[in-house]
Amino acid sequence: MFLQEITPDTSFYMLLGYAVFAILGAGYVISLLARSRKLRREAETIARIQVEDSEQSLS
Amino acid sequence: MQPSRSLRILTISAFLLVLLSLYMVFVYAPREVVMGAVQRVFYYHVAAGWIGALAFLVTLIVSILYLATNNIILDRIAVSSVEIGVVFTSMNIASGSIWARPIWNTWWTWDPRLTTATVMWLLYIAYLMLRQGLEDPERQRRFAAVYGILAFASVPLTFLAIRIWRTIHPVVIGSNDPGAEGQFDMTMRMRSAFFFSLFTFTVLYTTLLWHRVRLEGLACRVAIMKARLLHDR
Amino acid sequence: MPDPTNSQPPTAGFWRAVSAIAWKDLAAELRNKEIVSALFIFSLLVILIFNFALELDKVARENVAAGVLWVTFVFSATLGLNRTFAAEKDRGSLDGLLLAPIHRSALYFGKLLSTFVFILIVEIIVIPVFSVLYNISLFSPPFLLVVLLGTLGYAMVGTLLAAMAIHTRAREVMLPILLFPVAVPVVMAAVRASAGILAGAEWGRFAGAFNLVVIYDTIMLAIAIMTFDYLIEE
Numbered sequence: 001m002f003l004q005e006i007t008p009d010t011s012f013y014m015l016l017g018y019a020v021f022a023i024l025g026a027g028y029v030i031s032l033l034a035r036s037r038k039l040r041r042e043a044e045t046i047a048r049i050q051v052e053d054s055e056q057s058l059s
Numbered sequence: 060m061q062p063s064r065s066l067r068i069l070t071i072s073a074f075l076l077v078l079l080s081l082y083m084v085f086v087y088a089p090r091e092v093v094m095g096a097v098q099r100v101f102y103y104h105v106a107a108g109w110i111g112a113l114a115f116l117v118t119l120i121v122s123i124l125y126l127a128t129n130n131i132i133l134d135r136i137a138v139s140s141v142e143i144g145v146v147f148t149s150m151n152i153a154s155g156s157i158w159a160r161p162i163w164n165t166w167w168t169w170d171p172r173l174t175t176a177t178v179m180w181l182l183y184i185a186y187l188m189l190r191q192g193l194e195d196p197e198r199q200r201r202f203a204a205v206y207g208i209l210a211f212a213s214v215p216l217t218f219l220a221i222r223i224w225r226t227i228h229p230v231v232i233g234s235n236d237p238g239a240e241g242q243f244d245m246t247m248r249m250r251s252a253f254f255f256s257l258f259t260f261t262v263l264y265t266t267l268l269w270h271r272v273r274l275e276g277l278a279c280r281v282a283i284m285k286a287r288l289l290h291d292r
Numbered sequence: 293m294p295d296p297t298n299s300q301p302p303t304a305g306f307w308r309a310v311s312a313i314a315w316k317d318l319a320a321e322l323r324n325k326e327i328v329s330a331l332f333i334f335s336l337l338v339i340l341i342f343n344f345a346l347e348l349d350k351v352a353r354e355n356v357a358a359g360v361l362w363v364t365f366v367f368s369a370t371l372g373l374n375r376t377f378a379a380e381k382d383r384g385s386l387d388g389l390l391l392a393p394i395h396r397s398a399l400y401f402g403k404l405l406s407t408f409v410f411i412l413i414v415e416i417i418v419i420p421v422f423s424v425l426y427n428i429s430l431f432s433p434p435f436l437l438v439v440l441l442g443t444l445g446y447a448m449v450g451t452l453l454a455a456m457a458i459h460t461r462a463r464e465v466m467l468p469i470l471l472f473p474v475a476v477p478v479v480m481a482a483v484r485a486s487a488g489i490l491a492g493a494e495w496g497r498f499a500g501a502f503n504l505v506v507i508y509d510t511i512m513l514a515i516a517i518m519t520f521d522y523l524i525e526e
Binding site for chain 1: 090091092093094095096097098099100103104107143146149150153154157158160161267270271273274277278280281284285288291
């Protein structure tokens with residue numbers, strides 16, 4: 001009777017479970033940041049090329 | 060372009076809510092006696108599953124509206140929602156599998172809920188692959204909207220099909236319904252932690268969706284700039 | 293020229309257009325018998341591979357027969373769907389069809405009809421061969437009805453998705469990726485119902501599975517009618 005009432009130690013699985021939430025959640029946020037940074041850099045490059053182009057056509 | 064004031068406030072509140080819900084899950088809620096610590100996976104597990112379903116429902120609605128109105132914003136919401144839904148469904152499936160290991164003594168069983176979640180996950184991966192495989196942007200939006208409708212309609216049918224299958228087939232591990240194996244009564248505190256997690260995840264979903272839709276808009280603007288530049292030269 | 297996109301109710305002209313489109317495919321097939329013969333040989337190969345992969349003895353064979361048969365149908369039907377639409381695109385005849393003043397969904401039903409007939413012909417040849425090779429009698433009317441309705445459901449969704457898949461890169465791979473997860477319910481229910489019938493179970497044991505096949509067909513038909521117009525270029 002007494003043995004049945006001992007709560008099993010399952011903290012390893014709990015940590016594993018929350019590690020999944022953390023890795024997937026953080027991974028997704030990081031991917032969002034990386035993508036937006038890449039796009040922003042591209043936009044800057046394009047803007048710079050446009051400025052150079054207009055300067056060339058002026059001179 | 061900087062995020063708007065309301066988006067910044069939403070982002071900060073989502074972050075704070077996550078911290079608070081972690082406190083609720085790990086400290087405020089009591090440890091479950093039969094399963095032990097692993098029961099705490101349940102709070103986020105169910106919340107992630109809820110967000111998966113919600114995200115795909117949002118995709119269904121905006122897909123229908125897109126076909127009716129041809130408004131590009133709706134398509135941006137559709138693809139963003141699918142992406143977030145896939146991430147949360149992955150969390151749901153993986154965490155459920157981890158919970159099942161000590162409780163059902165197996166990583167995986169072909170029970171209706173698990174199988175439906177997996178088929179749903181594959182459906183929306185297919186949705187994203189379809190978008191990637193189409194080059195013409197206008198066609199991409201139209202086809203994706205149709206697939207978004209078709210995919211959502213097939214989810215309840217999948218659940219029914221597996222349940223019919225199960226009721227006739229022998230059941231392998233005890234009873235496959237968590238109602239029998241791994242069942243527990245929620246105390247008031249557990250209930251609070253559970254509903255708070257649901258709320259937190261819903262706010263988190265809204266925040267991520269907003270950011271993701273903005274990202275899609277940025278991508279569109281950059282693509283236009285690129286095309287214009289190539290055209291001018 | 294009448295506007296082909298408006299949704300007037302189907303008329304005699306509509307069904308004439310449907311049969312014309314289907315007949316065009318069937319007539320081409322009658323000439324070279326390309327698709328049906330390829331699908332038949334393919335089906336035989338699948339059955340053969342299953343026989344060795346599963347090491348089927350007599351008992352095992354009876355247990356898995358319905359499953360093996362449906363997997364064979366699903367694989368060859370997917371191949372057939374890819375074929376009918378790809379041929380259309382390669383020949384460029386799709387554009388010609390679109391210029392014709394017909395209702396858009398006539399195109400869907402025409403394509404559905406021709407693929408459905410192709411798959412049925414293959415099934416009509418495969419079923420007797422299968423029942424000889426696996427030593428199981430498959431000639432019961434309820435079983436054939438399940439085959440008919442299950443194939444119809446698969447072909448309905450398959451035609452819709454094949455019309456999408458031909459426009460993607462790597463279209464041959466894209467069709468099964470799009471189609472299999474959507475077809476899970478109808479395939480599962482059809483296998484369940486077929487297995488019940490072949491095992492000689494009473495109707496009540498598999499009525500749920502049979503009804504699900506019918507429900508699936510109905511829902512997918514409705515979605516196909518509502519959405520097919522959007523898959524066709526303006």
